[in-house]
Amino acid sequence: RALYGDDYYVCRFQPGAAEAEFRRLGTELVLRKFFAYRTPGPLFIPKSGWGSPDEEVPLPSWITEEDIKYYTTQFDKSGFTGGLNYYRALNKTWDLTSPWTEAKITVPTKFIVGDLDLTYNTAGAQDFINKGGFKKFVPLLDDVVIMKDVTHFINEEKPKEISAHIINFINKFN
Incomplete structure (x- = not known):
């Protein structure tokens, strides 16, 4: 509020x-x-x-x-x-997950979001994702992809592009 x-x-x-x-x-x-x-x-x-x-x-x-x-x-x-x-x-x-507040995600990660996604445009989210805050908590962050003209239903809006990103990310581990 x-x-x-x-x-x-x-x-x-x-x-x-x-x-x-x-x-x-x-x-x-x-x-x-x-x-x-x-x-x-x-x-x-x-x-x-x-x-x-x-x-x-x-x-x-x-x-x-x-x-x-x-x-x-x-x-x-x-x-x-x-x-x-x-x-x-x-x-x-938030209360139930508070014991993990400072926990890091320690597996290789690729983050994909649409530039029109309402969560990406929530106050502070873009700065957190793009200016180092995200990387602090996801130290093995491989890549951040901001897809243009895509909203919250990213996998339905751009299925081929999302699949290609996922496949390319997984192929790095072969």
């Missing part, structure tokens, strides 16, 4: 509130909004609601109507609560 205010999606995902808003909009529209979100920075869901259920949201080129129908049927079965609970439990997660 201190950084982004009450409309920041983490603040809005209190138990029941997000699910009610997503039900009002319908699963397919919510998924379309998530997949089409290309604004670097945090996702905002106004208290007044996330738009009209009649809103038309075109899909990005990397996802098909068939894909969206499949995801819709899956989320219609499971709902969004499981994913939302991740955000609801962030403070608890």
Whole structure:
């Protein structure tokens, strides 16, 4: 709240509130909004609601109507609560993992992120990743790849490029 205010999606995902808003909009529209979100920075869901259920949201080129129908049927079965609970439990997660606060990742690592990813554009993330903070905690960091014009769904947006990065990284160990 201190950084982004009450409309920041983490603040809005209190138990029941997000699910009610997503039900009002319908699963397919919510998924379309998530997949089409290309604004670097945090996702905002106004208290007044996330738009009209009649809103038309075109899909990005990397996802098909068939894909969206499949995801819709899956989320219609499971709902969004499981994913939302991740955000609801962030403070608890920090508490539970606090013994490892200064722990280092000590295996060879390649980090790939999209330049439009909302997490990459969270306050302080770019400086941490690009100005040495990340390397401090991941001493065997081999490479940081910032893919241009790519959002949070990097493996779906650029599957061939992601696969090539992974294969090239693994081949270094042959």
